Amino acid sequence: MSLKAFHIVFISLSVLTLLGFTAWLALTEAVESGVVRVLGALLSLLSGVGLIFYGRRFVRKFKHFSYL
């Protein structure tokens, strides 16, 4: 597996983590401050969506690099 393939796997798992963190912040009672929760969830969601776009751009830009 090349660095390109591993990077795609890593970015996919990072997106899942960030979206999971968004859901955790939305549902948890652990963070008391509502502002911190909303701001954190929003930033996490935006980062996750941003990574999806980055991942798509990365795959397109470096399509001539090998996956092996």
Added chain:
Amino acid sequence: MHIPYTIHARPDTGLFNAKLGVWLFLASEVMLFGALFSSYVLLRIGAPSWPHGFEILNIPLATLNTVVLITSSITMVMAWASLKIHDFARYKRYIGATVGLGFVFLIIKAFEYGAKFSAGIYPSESTFLAIYFTLTGLHGLHVVGGMIVNGYFWGPGSRMWHTEPERFTNRIEVAGLYWHFVDLVWIFLFPVLYLL
């Protein structure tokens, strides 16, 4: 003496030597961290009560560190891609940024550890803290290792680009695979230790 398959892939495996070597090494790393993760799960299942990570640990700092490591994986892959398109100056900027982000991660981690120690929170306090410090400490050591390797390829090691560019590009790919593995371990550590 000529060593074969340092630049081009061996036909039967489809890999050059260093890539095969790093994947074997990463397999042993999976076993190391896998054993520690398994210990964590078994200890947690067997414990009558277990603290939630978010009650003790600093979530904002850990989140910031997650963003730092994700960004560093992007700069790492861009360093490799820059060499593939023969842009050495851009490679230098990206690999330098990767080393810098690793340093930022360690500074944030030092703040986190410092706050714990000054509050009298040590690994001997509880099983949870013992495994938290073991896992994050071992991960931190791996970050230091990656920074040493990337720092070498940023500085004196980069001279190889002028004599053997393809072999140097392969070396950066291998260093990048290791760096991604270290980042991936953190992607697992963050939810397991801090959120659950």
